[in-house]
Amino acid sequence: MFSSLPLTALRTFESAARLSSFKAAAEELAVTPTAVSHQIRGLESWLGVPLFQRLPRRVRLTDCGQRLFGSLHGALLDVTQTLDQLRPQRSSGNLTLSTTPAFAALWLIPRLGRFYAEHPEINVRLDTSNTLIDLHQDASVDCVIRYGMGDYPNLHSQCLLDERFGVYGAPALVANLGDNLPTLITVRWRNALLYELGWKAWCQAAGEDHLLEIAPQREYDEEHYALQAAIAGQGLVLASSILVSESLASGLLAPYRSEVSVAGAGYSTLCVPGRERHPPVKAFFDWLSREVS
Incomplete structure (x- = not known):
């Protein structure tokens, strides 16, 4: 045959x-x-x-x-x-995962200890970059966690998390802001226009359309830098409900105008079709499903 x-x-x-x-x-x-x-x-x-x-x-x-x-x-x-x-003596389980620095630092790494507790035999290597990886070309990467609204017809996809954007600040700053004009903390994303549109959408929903024009602003290259600036009391930050979750739970940040939020995109876990059956990848995908449920 x-x-x-x-x-x-x-x-x-x-x-x-x-x-x-x-x-x-x-x-x-x-x-x-x-x-x-x-x-x-x-x-x-x-x-x-x-x-x-x-x-x-x-x-x-x-x-x-x-x-x-x-x-x-x-x-x-x-x-x-x-x-x-x-093989009777299989090599130790290794998993190479690519994702953004912000998602790794603010969501994944704080939870990764729970994965190791369940699977001490699997070693996760994080490749953090904002550059898109072609999984069909780079076989060294097992899977990626990617942010966006796109469809991925040539990849095995598992929807991970949907998000909304809200505004957050240090608890003391939010409590004492009153009628004072806040400093806005912004992020210089690879597509900066998307972040700017997010602020505009939030200001419109909050009835504060003038805020972007009159408020002082501080800009950072990465979302986790922007969140650290907000935690330090430097101003208010527009942030993903996903990436801010740990800071909210620990009391480092508090929502400003919690009734106002705007829709964001979402995170998906992707791999080349067939790779989801590889034991370390399957274990990681199953753990992610439980972690976000």
């Missing part, structure tokens, strides 16, 4: 497609770039369709190549995971 499959060429193709480079695939497979090129050309000849566009410094998948990669990567991942489960 499978005797005619060019397995070496398919393995070479998967590596080159994932890394977008014949040279990088050669290094991963411990062969020469010429050998990689020869295997790819042989596979293209066998199929009768081009799989890559050859560009000056890299390669890019054609539509046919993308279709083959989507099927092949998941199949090889399933085989790899099954082999790992069958």
